[in-house]
Amino acid sequence: MTTQTNGDRLLRVAVPNKGALSQAASEILRESGYRQRHDAKELRLLDAENGVEFFYLRPRDIALYVGEGTLDVGITGRDLLLDSGAKAEEVMDLGFGSSRFRFAGPAGRFSDLAELAGQRIATSYVGIVEAFLEQRGIDATVTRLDGAVESSIQLGVADVIADVVETGSTLRAAGLETFGDTILESQAVLITRGAEVPSEFEIFRRRLEGVLVARAYVMMDYDIPAAHVSDAVALTPGIESPTVSPLHREGWVAVRAMVPRTGAQRLMDELWEIGARGILLTDIHACRL
Numbered sequence: 001m002t003t004q005t006n007g008d009r010l011l012r013v014a015v016p017n018k019g020a021l022s023q024a025a026s027e028i029l030r031e032s033g034y035r036q037r038h039d040a041k042e043l044r045l046l047d048a049e050n051g052v053e054f055f056y057l058r059p060r061d062i063a064l065y066v067g068e069g070t071l072d073v074g075i076t077g078r079d080l081l082l083d084s085g086a087k088a089e090e091v092m093d094l095g096f097g098s099s100r101f102r103f104a105g106p107a108g109r110f111s112d113l114a115e116l117a118g119q120r121i122a123t124s125y126v127g128i129v130e131a132f133l134e135q136r137g138i139d140a141t142v143t144r145l146d147g148a149v150e151s152s153i154q155l156g157v158a159d160v161i162a163d164v165v166e167t168g169s170t171l172r173a174a175g176l177e178t179f180g181d182t183i184l185e186s187q188a189v190l191i192t193r194g195a196e197v198p199s200e201f202e203i204f205r206r207r208l209e210g211v212l213v214a215r216a217y218v219m220m221d222y223d224i225p226a227a228h229v230s231d232a233v234a235l236t237p238g239i240e241s242p243t244v245s246p247l248h249r250e251g252w253v254a255v256r257a258m259v260p261r262t263g264a265q266r267l268m269d270e271l272w273e274i275g276a277r278g279i280l281l282t283d284i285h286a287c288r289l
C-alpha cells in the first residue's frame with residue numbers, strides 16, 4: 001500500500017446508512033472520537049475537527065465508491081465486497097456483522113454441493129454464487145432477488161437459495177436447512193482502494209484499531225510476593241511487557257498488564273492460587289499500541 005499526501009484534504013469515508021452493519025459502524029466511529037449523525041436521514045456529515053467527511057450509503061454500494069476512488073475508505077461486509085467485484089481491498093476486520101454465506105434447500109432434500117447441478121438458485125449475491133459455480137464447474141441457473149430470498153423456494157421460483165446466515169432462524173422458519181460447506185465467513189471490514197491511500201488514512205486506521213484492541217483487552221493490576229513474580233508474569237505477559245513496580249510492603253511488587261477480556265476471570269483465579277492479592281480488572285476505553 002502506498003500513501004499519498006494531499007496537504008490538508010478531508011478523508012472521505014463511506015458508512016452503511018441502514019441494515020445489519022449500520023448501527024455498529026457508527027458506534028465504532030463514535031468510540032474512535034469521530035462525530036456521527038443523529039438523524040438517519042442525514043446522508044453526509046462533516047467532522048471538520050478531525051478532517052473527515054462521512055457519506056452514509058447502502059452497504060452494497062460502498063465497495064463500488066471506494067473501488068472507483070470516489071471515496072477513500074469504506075465500512076462494508078466482506079461478502080458485499082467480494083460480490084461487487086470492485087477494485088477495493090480489505091485493510092482490517094472490524095469484529096462485528098459476522099455471518100456465513102451458505103446454500104440451503106428444503107429440509108432433508110439436499111446433502112452435497114454437487115447436487116446444485118441443474119438447479120435454480122435464488123440469491124442476492126449473484127457475483128459470489130456465479131464465481132463459486134464456475135470454480136467448481138457446476139452448471140446451474142442463478143436468479144437475482146433483492147431480499148427475503150428464503151421465500152423463493154416455497155413460491156416456486158427456485159429450488160435452492162444462497163444467502164447470509166447469522167442465527168439460522170430465518171431459514172428454520174421457512175422450513176429450509178443449509179447443506180454443503182460454508183462458502184464464505186464474512187464480517188464487517190474496513191476497505192480502501194489499495195493504491196494511492198491518502199496519508200490521512202493512517203490516523204483513521206490507528207484510531208479504529210485502538211478501539212478494537214480496547215474492546216478485546218482489559219487492564220489487570222495485582223500485588224504479588226516478589227518470589228512469585230516470574231510465574232505471575234508468565235500468566236500475564238501483556239502485549240509488550242508487563243509493568244512491575246516496587247511496593248512499600250517489603251518483598252512484594254505490583255504488576256500491571258493488558259490481558260484478553262475472554263478468560264480474564266480464570267486468570268484471576270490462577271493468580272490468586274499463586275499468591276496474588278488485590279487483583280483488579282478495569283476497562284480500557286481506547287489505546288494506541
Ligand SMILES: Nc1ncnc2c1ncn2[C@@H]1O[C@H](COP(=O)(O)OP(=O)(O)OP(=O)(O)O)[C@@H](O)[C@H]1O
Pocket residue numbers: 018019020021059060076077078079080097098099147164165166167186187
Ligand atoms: N443477520 C444478518 N442479516 C443480514 N446481513 C447480515 C446479518 N448479519 C450480518 N450481516 C451482514 O450485513 C451485510 C448486509 O447488510 P444489509 O442487511 O444491510 O444488506 P441488505 O440485506 O442488502 O439490505 P437490506 O436488508 O437493508 O435490504 C452483509 O455483509 C452481511 O453479511
Ligand SMILES: O=P(O)(O)OC[C@H]1O[C@H](OP(=O)(O)OP(=O)(O)O)[C@H](O)[C@@H]1O
Pocket residue numbers: 020146147148149150163164165166167168169170171
Ligand atoms: O440467520 P438469521 O439470523 O435469521 O439472519 C439471516 C437473515 O437476515 C438477513 O435478512 P434481512 O433481515 O437483511 O432481510 P432481507 O433478506 O430482506 O435482506 C439475511 O438475508 C437472512 O435472511
Ligand SMILES: [Mg+2]
Pocket residue numbers: 019147
Ligand atoms: Mg438484508
